[in-house]
Amino acid sequence: TFKISNSVEDWVITLEYKYNHILGKLAYRSLLEVLLIENEVNSHSFEVVLDMNFYYNSYFDDTIDLILQYPNLTYNIRGLTLSHVTLSENTIPFLKFLSSNYNSISSIVFKFHLYKIDINDYSLVENYLSPIIISQNNLKKISFGSFVNLYSPFLTLKNFNCSNTLNTITFYFIDFKNIISILQEVFDQLN
Numbered sequence: 001t002f003k004i005s006n007s008v009e010d011w012v013i014t015l016e017y018k019y020n021h022i023l024g025k026l027a028y029r030s031l032l033e034v035l036l037i038e039n040e041v042n043s044h045s046f047e048v049v050l051d052m053n054f055y056y057n058s059y060f061d062d063t064i065d066l067i068l069q070y071p072n073l074t075y076n077i078r079g080l081t082l083s084h085v086t087l088s089e090n091t092i093p094f095l096k097f098l099s100s101n102y103n104s105i106s107s108i109v110f111k112f113h114l115y116k117i118d119i120n121d122y123s124l125v126e127n128y129l130s131p132i133i134i135s136q137n138n139l140k141k142i143s144f145g146s147f148v149n150l151y152s153p154f155l156t157l158k159n160f161n162c163s164n165t166l167n168t169i170t171f172y173f174i175d176f177k178n179i180i181s182i183l184q185e186v187f188d189q190l191n
Contacts, residue, residue: 029062036066036073044101045079057117064090068097077102083145092124099131106138106165111145111172137167145172154182158189 046067067074068090080098112125119153133139133156142157144150157166169186176183 025058025062028059029066032063033064037070043074044076045081046074046077047079047081047083054182058088061088061090062117064094068093071101077100077105079107080105083109083111092128095125095128095132099135102132103135103137105132105136107141108132108136109143109145109170110138111143126152129153133157139162140165141168141170142166143170143172144174146174150174150179151182154179154186157186158182 013028080102110129130152133142133153144153
């Protein structure tokens with residue numbers, strides 16, 4: 001979706017400024033609908049990497065809106081990456097959707113902007129991480145980045161029977177002081 005949104009943005013830049021974003025979103029959504037829905041695409045990976053640009057966050061909302069309307073687009077995903085995602089109107093519904101509709105994900109990457117998410121909203125995000133993890137039948141790799149509190153997701157890993165499949169846990173910018181004991185228990189169980 002990044003390449004599509006960049007192409008649309010480049011085209012829209014040539015138009016009058018006040019209509020750029022609106023027209024860009026319309027073109028982006030139309031392209032997604034044609035490329036994905038009308039061609040009945042079934043994706044095996046879903047990767048969202050956002051920068052600080054407001055426009056990309058609105059493209060993210062449009063993409064998530066389409067997935068929520070047409071769940072078959074991502075029904076067979078094996079790799080899920082949500083990197084630098086900020087909390088938007090569709091983030092929580094999407095996480096809830098993921099936690100109840102997918103069980104074939106083998107690789108999960110969660111990285112959220114600490115400074116872009118209110119601490120109360122962050123708790124909402126964390127509430128859906130555990131169900132997403134638990135619902136997977138073949139989870140091999142999980143990565144966490146920029147989390148305030150990983151205790152709940154790690155407690156899930158401790159009590160989740162993934163020792164036969166989970167072989168990689170990666171951390172990015174994690175403060176371990178509040179999770180060191182549960183982390184040790186998880187590693188002991190996985191070994």
